[in-house]
Amino acid sequence: MLKAGLIGAGVGFVLAIIATLITPLCNPCVALLLGLGIGALAAVWERPATSGDSAGTGAKAGAIAAVGGLVGQMIGVVVNGFIVGPEGIAKIFRQFDIQVPLTPQTYWISLLGGNCLCAVVNVALGAGLGALGGLVWYQITGKSQPPASPLEGTL
Numbered sequence: 191m192l193k194a195g196l197i198g199a200g201v202g203f204v205l206a207i208i209a210t211l212i213t214p215l216c217n218p219c220v221a222l223l224l225g226l227g228i229g230a231l232a233a234v235w236e237r238p239a240t241s242g243d244s245a246g247t248g249a250k251a252g253a254i255a256a257v258g259g260l261v262g263q264m265i266g267v268v269v270n271g272f273i274v275g276p277e278g279i280a281k282i283f284r285q286f287d288i289q290v291p292l293t294p295q296t297y298w299i300s301l302l303g304g305n306c307l308c309a310v311v312n313v314a315l316g317a318g319l320g321a322l323g324g325l326v327w328y329q330i331t332g333k334s335q336p337p338a339s340p341l342e343g344t345l
Contacts, residue, residue, distance in 0.1 A: 191232045195251040198228035199258025202316075206259040210266025214305070217263055217312055224259060225252035225316035229323025237335055244328035245321040252320015256313040263312070267305045271298065 202224050209216035229248025238244040276297040283290055 191247045191251045194232035195254025198255025202255045202259030203262035206262030207266040210263050221312035221315040224255050225319030226323040228255040229320030230327045233324035233327040241328045244324040248324020249317045249321035253317035256316025260309040271301050
């Protein structure tokens with residue numbers, strides 16, 4: 191579970207930076223797909239004995255992967271914030287005829303605060319879809335495989 195979660199965290203870190211620089215709206219999709227895949231991968235490696243154990247293993251690995259994505263998302267949003275800046279967002283607001291008093295402080299507080307809320311949701315999505323990935327693996331192939339022995343993978 192830990193190995194799959196850490197691999198997912200590295201992949202999530204890179205994908206979240208890329209997705210945030212393209213558009214921050216892509217980040218929930220990254221969390222969904224990454225959580226589902228890493229949850230299934232953790233279940234494949236751990237081979238839990240029951241569907242509940244499989245879902246728990248997947249949820250833990252999905253949450254670890256989503257935390258890696260969270261760090262990447264934070265870095266991406268800061269880079270994106272410097273690229274767009276308060277003046278750029280004010281221009282976008284004027285195009286839609288939205289009058290908002292925007293100071294640099296409110297820009298950064300709202301940008302980082304909104305991103306923190308989205309990141310927490312993404313971690314919950316990653317854990318939930320990780321559990322689903324582990325459960326799907328168990329339903330498809332896990333029932334017919336013997337559980338992994340405690341000494342498997344050691345020298």
